[in-house]
Amino acid sequence: QLLNNTVKAGAPVTLRVVVGGNGNLKLIKQPVVTFPKDFDKYDPKVTDKTKLTTNGLEGNMVYDFLVVPRNHGNYTIPAVSLTYYDTSSNLYKTVKTAPLTIKVEPGDGKGTSVTDYSAVQQTDIKSIKQGGYDTIDTEKLFFGSTSFLLWLLLPFVLFIALVAIFHKKAVENADIVGKRGKRANKVATKRLKTAYKLLTAGKQNEFYDEVLRALWGYVGDKLNMPVEQLSRENISDQLAAHNINAEIIEKFISALDECEYERYAPGSAEGNMTKTYDSAMIAITEIDGVLRDKMVKRNSGDTVRIILLFVVLCFSGFVNASVDTAKSQQGDSSETAAAAYAKGDYQQAAECYTKLLKVGESAELYYNLGNCEYRLGNITQSIIAYERALRLNPGDSDTRYNLQFLRGKTIDKVVPVDEMFFVTWYHSLQNLMSIDAWAILAVSAFVLALILILAYLFGSNILLRKIGFFGALVGLLIFVLGLLFAYQRKVALSEHNIAIVLTPTLNVKATPAESSSDAFVIHEGTRLTITDSSMNAWYGVRLDDGKEGWLPKNSVEVI
Numbered sequence: 001q002l003l004n005n006t007v008k009a010g011a012p013v014t015l016r017v018v019v020g021g022n023g024n025l026k027l028i029k030q031p032v033v034t035f036p037k038d039f040d041k042y043d044p045k046v047t048d049k050t051k052l053t054t055n056g057l058e059g060n061m062v063y064d065f066l067v068v069p070r071n072h073g074n075y076t077i078p079a080v081s082l083t084y085y086d087t088s089s090n091l092y093k094t095v096k097t098a099p100l101t102i103k104v105e106p107g108d109g110k111g112t113s114v115t116d117y118s119a120v121q122q123t124d125i126k127s128i129k130q131g132g133y134d135t136i137d138t139e140k141l142f143f144g145s146t147s148f149l150l151w152l153l154l155p156f157v158l159f160i161a162l163v164a165i166f167h168k169k170a171v172e173n174a175d176i177v178g179k180r181g182k183r184a185n186k187v188a189t190k191r192l193k194t195a196y197k198l199l200t201a202g203k204q205n206e207f208y209d210e211v212l213r214a215l216w217g218y219v220g221d222k223l224n225m226p227v228e229q230l231s232r233e234n235i236s237d238q239l240a241a242h243n244i245n246a247e248i249i250e251k252f253i254s255a256l257d258e259c260e261y262e263r264y265a266p267g268s269a270e271g272n273m274t275k276t277y278d279s280a281m282i283a284i285t286e287i288d289g290v291l292r293d294k295m296v297k298r299n300s301g302d303t304v305r306i307i308l309l310f311v312v313l314c315f316s317g318f319v320n321a322s323v324d325t326a327k328s329q330q331g332d333s334s335e336t337a338a339a340a341y342a343k344g345d346y347q348q349a350a351e352c353y354t355k356l357l358k359v360g361e362s363a364e365l366y367y368n369l370g371n372c373e374y375r376l377g378n379i380t381q382s383i384i385a386y387e388r389a390l391r392l393n394p395g396d397s398d399t400r401y402n403l404q405f406l407r408g409k410t411i412d413k414v415v416p417v418d419e420m421f422f423v424t425w426y427h428s429l430q431n432l433m434s435i436d437a438w439a440i441l442a443v444s445a446f447v448l449a450l451i452l453i454l455a456y457l458f459g460s461n462i463l464l465r466k467i468g469f470f471g472a473l474v475g476l477l478i479f480v481l482g483l484l485f486a487y488q489r490k491v492a493l494s495e496h497n498i499a500i501v502l503t504p505t506l507n508v509k510a511t512p513a514e515s516s517s518d519a520f521v522i523h524e525g526t527r528l529t530i531t532d533s534s535m536n537a538w539y540g541v542r543l544d545d546g547k548e549g550w551l552p553k554n555s556v557e558v559i
Contacts, residue, residue, distance in 0.1 A: 002077075002100050003413050009072045009107035015100070017080055018411050018523065020060040020505030023087070025050050031082055033065055036075045040068040049411065049504070049524075059504045060523060062411055069104040076101050125405055126398040128341055128368040133334065135360030136392055136434075138493060143439035143486045151443045159450045166458060188218035188284055192277070199273045207273050211259050211280050218284055219252070232256065244290050252283040337368065346375040363393035370402060379409055380525045384500050387527065387559045391493065395431035410525035416544040435489045442482025449475030499539065499556040501526045508549035512538035519549035530558065 003014040017031045026048065035041055044066070050059030069075065077100040086093050142148050191214035198207035220230055223238045232253055239249045258276050337352035350372035357365050370385030386403045389396065433441070449472045456468030504524045509516040512535050522528070522543070531548065532540030539556065542548045 001413070002102060005101070006103045006105065007069065008105045009069055011107070012066055012068050013102065015065040015067065015077065016411070016413070017063040017065065017097070018060050018505070018521075019063070019082060020523065021084075022056055022058045023084075024057055025059065025061045026057075028061060028082075028084070031063060031080050033080050034078050035065075035067055036069075036077070038069055038071045038073075038075070040070065042066040042068075060411055069102070072104045072106045074101065074103050123405065125371060125374055125402045128338065128371050129364045129398070130338060133356070133362040133364040135362045137360060141439075141490065142436040143490060148439055148443065152446060155447050155450055159454070162454065163457065188214050191217065192281060192284075195277060195280075199277055204273060208259050208276065211276060212256070215252070215256055215259065215280055215284070219287075222287070239287065242290075244287060248283070248286045248290065251279070252287060255279040255283040341368070341372060341375075344375075346372045350376065361388075361392060363389045363396060363399070366392065367396070367399050367402075370399075374402075374406065379406055380500060380502060382406055383410075383525050383527070384557055384559065387498060387500060391498070391559055393434065394489075394492075395428075395433070406525070407527075411523035412526045414526065414544045417546050430485045430488060433485075435486050435493065438482045438486035438489065442479050442486060445475045445478035445482060449479060496558050497530045498559040499528055499530055499541070500559065501528065501556050503555045506551060506555050508541065508547075508551050510549060512540070512550040516550070520547055528556070 001016045001018070003016060007013045015033060017033065019025060019028055019031065030044070030046070042065075045064040047062040047064070048059075049062055050057055079096045079099050081094055081096045083092060083094045085091075191210055195207050195210040195214060198210060216230055219225070219235050219239075223235075223242070225234065225238060236249050236253065239252070240246075255276070258279050333352050333356055337349045337356070340346070340352065341349040350369060353365050353369040353372060356362070357369065366385045366389035370382045370389065373379075373382035373385055383403065383406050386399055386406065389399045390403065393399065452468045452472040452475060454468070456465050456472060459465045459468055501522055501524055506522050507518045508520050508522060510519045526543070528541045528543050530539050531542050535550075537553055538550045539553050540548070540550055541556075
């Protein structure tokens with residue numbers, strides 16, 4: 001197996017030869033590999049992966065040949081042969097690998113330095129996780145439960161009810177104040193413009209009549225007063241009832257008086273009209289400003305009360321719709337396991353973590369069990385434990401680090417098929433949180449979006465309405481993403497399609513039959529994906545590099 005099929009001239013490349021089977025593999029003569037003349041060769045690194053079992057000594061001897069091609073071109077490494085004595089048939093047999101091709105591209109001229117294998121410093125796995133451990137029961141997840149559905153349905157029903165109730169009130173308020181107020185402003189503005197034209201034209205009588213109509217008409221429309229009730233006393237009382245201060249009321253009454261007095265006052269007619277026009281404009285402007293501010297405050301207060309009512313009803317009416325989280329009570333067992341691990345008694349620690357896992361699955365417990373198995377030298381069992389931890393918590397960086405570290409110790413170096421960068425980002429984002437964490441975020445974003453929609457519907461302040469509108473859009477987007485990620489994580493958790501090879505050397509078949517030809521060879525600890533489990537004794541599998549084949553079900557452990 002070439003760990004790199006395409007390299008640059010001057011860059012090192014590793015050829016791995018694996019000899020596996022039953023028998024005294026340690027006495028087997030090192031395979032002879034014939035490399036092209038342009039390759040610089042170094043002494044191989046030999047890794048003993050044999051172990052004593054009930055069938056005798058079995059496993060693999062791994063030979064890693066390091067070479068450096070000096071010139072570019074396409075090269076062929078001849079087949080490597082091995083002759084051994086088969087005790088079952090009492091015959092000598094010879095097996096051969098297939099010839100390998102390697103493409104050497106022109107180098108960059110910088111040269112390279114090759115470090116001897118013995119000088120390579122290996123890092124260690126991350127330490128165990130201390131403290132309490134959350135167990136996960138796939139049958140009692142918050143996502144998809146009755147509580148989850150209630151947290152979506154009941155706030156929405158309450159939202160619809162509040163909109164129906166307060167929308168009617170808002171329409172009534174708009175009929176009394178809003179429409180009449182807008183009409184008052186428009187009519188007064190139109191009449192004052194007409195009055196200004198009369199002022200510039202010097203038409204004194206028409207000017208004063210128009211200003212009077214603007215003043216009386218404005219206050220009648222603004223305060224919703226019929227014509228027959230319009231008088232100085234009634235206007236003063238109504239303005240005072242709307243919290244208009246006495247100074248502004250006095251200005252408005254003075255504007256009315258001036259309009260009638262200045263028509264007959266001595267002096268410049270143009271000067272009198274200008275003075276009257278300014279007084280009317282100031283009186284209307286100040287009254288309109290006070291009433292508008294009051295309307296904004298009242299509507300803002302109504303909006304706050306509506307939102308508070310929604311929040312109170314949500315959290316008081318749905319207090320029983322709480323998230324069901326199961327937390328295991330490790331107690332002395334977890335402390336005992338951690339203490340045993342710290343003292344180097346990895347066997348006892350592994351037994352404690354195994355007992356705890358029988359109570360409930362936990363990513364942290366699987367992770368710690370993987371550490372114990374690694375310390376005991378059980379690389380494959382350690383990989384299995386880490387894979388189970390990663391299945392429950394795909395975003396855990398420590399688990400991914402340890403898995404990557406252990407895969408470097410397995411025989412097969414499977415290079416995954418490249419995926420688009422945005423797919424990698426999507427999976428990274430999806431794995432940031434657990435299923436229920438995404439579900440809780442989705443519910444929170446949904447309730448917040450409803451609150452912001454209420455602010456948009458009933459808010460009178462432009463800034464508040466903008467915040468409500470755009471905030472609701474963001475909340476709904478987070479809600480949809482939370483639901484999507486929670487659903488996809490739950491589907492992935494329910495699927496058991498990842499398996500780890502248990503057999504030291506396994507011939508993967510082209511078809512599900514012992515007599516079928518070998519598709520490729522894999523070894524203990526290799527990760528693969530189950531693509532077909534319909535056959536009684538066979539799994540259809542695919543490696544991460546895309547190779548596919550069939551293998552016996554009892555040769556792998558499903559995660």
